[in-house]
Amino acid sequence: xxxxxxxxxxxxxxxxxxxxxxxxxxxxxxxxxxxxxxxxxxxxxxxxxxxxxxxxxxxxxxxxxxxxxxxxxxxxxxxxxxxxxxxxxxxxxxxxxxxxxxxxxxxxxxxxxxxxxxxxxxxxxxxxxxxxxxxxxxxxxxxxxxxxxxxxxxxxxxxxxxxxxxxxxxxxxxxxxxxxxxxxxxxxxxxxxxxxxxxxxxxxxxxxxxxxxxxxxxxxxxxxxxxxxxxxxxxxxxxxxxxxxxxxxxxxxxxxxxxxxxxxxxxxxxxxxxxxxxxxxxxxxxxxxxxxxxxxxxxxxxxxxxxxxxxxxxxxxxxxxxxxxxxxxxxxxxxxxxxxxxxxxxxxxxxxxxxxxxxxxxxxxxxxxxxxxxxxxxxxxxxxxxxxxxxxxxxxxxxxxxxxxxxxxxxxxxxxxxxxxxxxxxxxxxxxxxxxxxxxxxxxxxxxxxxxxxxxxxxxxxxxxxxxxxxxxxxxxxxxxxxxxxxxxxxxxxxxxxxxxxxxxxxxxxxxxxxxxxxxxxxxxxxxxxxxxxxxxxxxxxx
Amino acid sequence: xxxxxxxxxxxxxxxxxxxxxxxxxxxxxxxxxxxxxxxxxxxxxxxxxxxxxxxxxxxxxxxxxxxxxxxxxxxxxxxxxxxxxxxxxxxxxxxxxxxxxxxxxxxxxxxxxxxxxxxxxxxxxxxxxxxxxxxxxxxxx
Numbered sequence: 001x002x003x004x005x006x007x008x009x010x011x012x013x014x015x016x017x018x019x020x021x022x023x024x025x026x027x028x029x030x031x032x033x034x035x036x037x038x039x040x041x042x043x044x045x046x047x048x049x050x051x052x053x054x055x056x057x058x059x060x061x062x063x064x065x066x067x068x069x070x071x072x073x074x075x076x077x078x079x080x081x082x083x084x085x086x087x088x089x090x091x092x093x094x095x096x097x098x099x100x101x102x103x104x105x106x107x108x109x110x111x112x113x114x115x116x117x118x119x120x121x122x123x124x125x126x127x128x129x130x131x132x133x134x135x136x137x138x139x140x141x142x143x144x145x146x147x148x149x150x151x152x153x154x155x156x157x158x159x160x161x162x163x164x165x166x167x168x169x170x171x172x173x174x175x176x177x178x179x180x181x182x183x184x185x186x187x188x189x190x191x192x193x194x195x196x197x198x199x200x201x202x203x204x205x206x207x208x209x210x211x212x213x214x215x216x217x218x219x220x221x222x223x224x225x226x227x228x229x230x231x232x233x234x235x236x237x238x239x240x241x242x243x244x245x246x247x248x249x250x251x252x253x254x255x256x257x258x259x260x261x262x263x264x265x266x267x268x269x270x271x272x273x274x275x276x277x278x279x280x281x282x283x284x285x286x287x288x289x290x291x292x293x294x295x296x297x298x299x300x301x302x303x304x305x306x307x308x309x310x311x312x313x314x315x316x317x318x319x320x321x322x323x324x325x326x327x328x329x330x331x332x333x334x335x336x337x338x339x340x341x342x343x344x345x346x347x348x349x350x351x352x353x354x355x356x357x358x359x360x361x362x363x364x365x366x367x368x369x370x371x372x373x374x375x376x377x378x379x380x381x382x383x384x385x386x387x388x389x390x391x392x393x394x395x396x397x398x399x400x401x402x403x404x405x406x407x408x409x410x411x412x413x414x415x416x417x418x419x420x421x422x423x424x425x426x427x428x429x430x431x432x433x434x435x436x437x438x439x440x441x442x443x444x445x446x447x448x449x450x451x452x453x454x455x456x457x458x459x460x461x462x463x464x465x466x467x468x469x470x471x472x473x474x475x476x477x478x479x480x481x482x483x484x485x486x487x488x489x490x491x492x493x494x495x496x497x498x499x500x501x502x503x504x505x506x507x508x509x510x511x512x513x514x515x516x517x518x519x520x521x522x523x524x525x526x527x528x529x530x531x532x533x534x535x536x537x538x539x540x541x542x543x
Numbered sequence: 544x545x546x547x548x549x550x551x552x553x554x555x556x557x558x559x560x561x562x563x564x565x566x567x568x569x570x571x572x573x574x575x576x577x578x579x580x581x582x583x584x585x586x587x588x589x590x591x592x593x594x595x596x597x598x599x600x601x602x603x604x605x606x607x608x609x610x611x612x613x614x615x616x617x618x619x620x621x622x623x624x625x626x627x628x629x630x631x632x633x634x635x636x637x638x639x640x641x642x643x644x645x646x647x648x649x650x651x652x653x654x655x656x657x658x659x660x661x662x663x664x665x666x667x668x669x670x671x672x673x674x675x676x677x678x679x680x681x682x683x684x
Contacts, residue, residue, distance in 0.1 A: 011668065014663050014664045157640035
C-alpha cells in the first residue's frame with residue numbers, strides 16, 4: 001500500500017499545525033463558532049447532539065495493521081472505547097473533546113493518516129472497491145488512480161469552497177462494489193488500445209434527489225486524467241447552484257443543464273486547462289502503482305479447505321470471497337452482529353482485526369462502504385484459524401449481504417440532522433430475522449436505513465430501503481423496494497404510507513414473504529421484485 | 544475599511560473599480576469589479592488595459608471567485624487581482640495560490656495569524672496560479 005514520502009509527511013504535518021492553531025484561536029475566543037465552523041468542518045470535526053464527532057479519512061478504505069492499531073488507540077484514549085466505520089470507508093468517533101482534536105491528528109500523522117477533507121464543501125475522501133488488488137474480476141488495481149486523486153484534491157486551492165460536498169469513487173471491475181454511479185464523479189478504469197484510462201460518470205448521488213450518474217466521457221487517458229477532473233470540477237464550481245443548499249450538488253447542475261451541455265462545458269474548459277501542465281508524468285503513476293504491487297503470494301498452495309466445523313462452513317460460504325491468486329481468499333468481517341450497531345467496533349475488536357491482518361493478510365485491511373472490514377489476501381489454509389479468532393472476538397457473524405448486514409446511518413441517536421432513529425430499527429430487523437438459516441434462505445438482500453432524507457444510510461440503493469421521517473412529531477418510517485448500488489444500479493420506489501418503528505419491521509417481513517412465495521429459481525429478492533413489480537408487495541403490506 | 548493588504552510592489556491603483564456592465568460599456572475604465580456570479584472570461588479581450596480586477600466574495604462559502612481568479616491568471620492577466628468581501632484569514636493562502644495578490648476583507652485580519660498561515664505549507668500537491676512547483680514535479684523533475 002501507499003507509503004508517504006518526505007513531501008506527503010511535510011504536508012500532513014503542516015495540516016496538523018494549522019488545525020492546532022485554528023483550535024487554539026477558537027479556544028482562546030479569538031474566533032467565533034461561526035467562523036470556526038468551516039475550518040473544523042474541513043477537517044472532519046462535527047458538532048453533534050452530544051459532543052464533537054471526528055471523522056478520520058481512510059483513503060480508498062485501505063489500512064495496514066499499524067494504522068488499525070492507531071484507530072483502536074484513539075478509541076481508547078480519546079473516545080469511549082469504540083469507533084464507527086462509515087459508508088465512505090472512513091471511521092468516526094462520536095465522543096471527542098475539541099481540545100483533544102489536534103493531539104488526535106498528531107497521533108494519526110505518525111501512521112500516515114489524517115482527517116483532511118472528511119467534511120466540508122470540498123472533495124472528500126476518495127472511495128474504491130474493497131476488493132481492489134484481490135478481486136478475480138478486476139482489470140487492474142484502481143487504487144493508484146485513487147491515490148492520484150487524493151493528492152490532487154488535497155488542499156486544492158480552487159475547489160475548497162465548492163457549492164456542496166463532492167464525492168468521487170474509482171473502480172476497475174465490471175462488478176461494482178463501491179456504488180460508483182451514485183457518486184458526484186464515478187470512475188471506472190477501462191482499457192483502450194492497450195492503455196488504461198477512465199470512463200467518467202458525473203452527477204450521481206443519493207440525498208433528497210437521488211440520481212444515477214450519466215456517462216460523460218467514455219475514455220480519458222492517464223495523460224489527461226487530472227486535467228479532465230480539473231475541468232469537471234471547475235464547471236461545477238462556476239455554475240453549480242449556490243442559492244439553495246438542497247440543489248447545490250453537481251447532480252442538480254447536470255440534471256438541469258443536461259449531460260450533453262455539461263459535457264460541452266467540460267470539454268471547453270478542458271481545452272483551456274490542458275495547456276497548464278497540470279498532469280503528472282507517467283513516472284508518477286508508476287511510482288504510486290509500485291506501492292500497490294501484488295504481495296508476494298506463495299505458490300503451489302492447495303485450494304482445499306477443511307469444512308469439518310459446520311459453523312465454520314456457514315461462515316466460509318457466506319463471508320469468504322474468491323481471490324485472484326490460487327490458494328488465497330478474501331475474508332469479510334461482518335460488523336453487524338444481531339443487536340449491535342452497524343459499523344461499530346470496540347477498540348479490542350479493532351486490535352484483533354489489526355493482528356489478523358498482520359499475521360494472515362500481508363498486513364492489509366479494507367473498510368467497505370457496507371461498513372464491514374475485509375482481510376484481502378489470506379491463505380485458504382489459514383481460514384479455520386482466522387475464523388476461530390474472529391469468533392472469540394465476536395466478529396464471526398456469517399451474514400455478509402444477508403438481510404441483517406444492514407447499512408444504517410447514526411440517526412437521531414447521534415446526528416443533529418436526523419428526523420428519526422436508525423440504529424434501533426436496524427437492531428429490531430436483525431432480531432426479527434436472527435435465525436441465520438432463515439436469512440440464508442432469503443439470500444442476498446441489501447437492507448439500508450437512513451434517519452433522514454439526506455440518505456447517509458443509502459436507503460435509495462437498498463434492495464429494501466427504509467427512510468425515517470418526522471411525521472407530526474413522531475418517528476415514521478417509509479419503505480422502499482428495488483434499489484441497487486451495484487453494477488445493476490437503480491433507485492428504490494416508495495411502497496406507500498409509512499409505518500411506526502414496529503410496523504416497519506412487520507412490513508419488511510411481509511415483503512420477504514412475498515419474495516419467498518413469488519421467486520423463481522435462482523432469483524434474488526431484487527430480481528423477483530424487478531420481475532413481478534410493486535403490486536404483489538403492496539397488496540401484502542397494505543392489504 | 545483600511546488599505547487593502549497587497550502582495551505587489553507597484554503603487555496601489557487609485558481609480559475606483561466599475562461594474563462589469565459599466566466596464567464593458569466604456570472604453571477607458573482600467574479597474575473593474577466582478578460579482579461572484581459573473582463570467583471572468585468576459586474580461587479576457589480587454590486584459591491589456593486593466594490594472595485592477597476586484598472579485599467580490601459576498602459570503603466566505605461562495606467559492607466562485609477562486610475560479611475567476613485562476614481564469615484571469617491563466618489568460619495572462621498580470622495586473623492587481625483583489626479579493627474583496629467576506630474573506631477570512633484562513634482562506635487567504637488558498638486565494639494566493641489562485642492568483643490573488645490583494646485583499647480587502649470586510650473584517651480585519653490578524654497579520655500575525657496571516658503571516659503564519661502563509662508560511663505554513665512548504666509543499667503543494669497540485670499546480671495552481673502561483674509559482675509553487677507541484678510535488679509530482681519535485682519528485683520527477
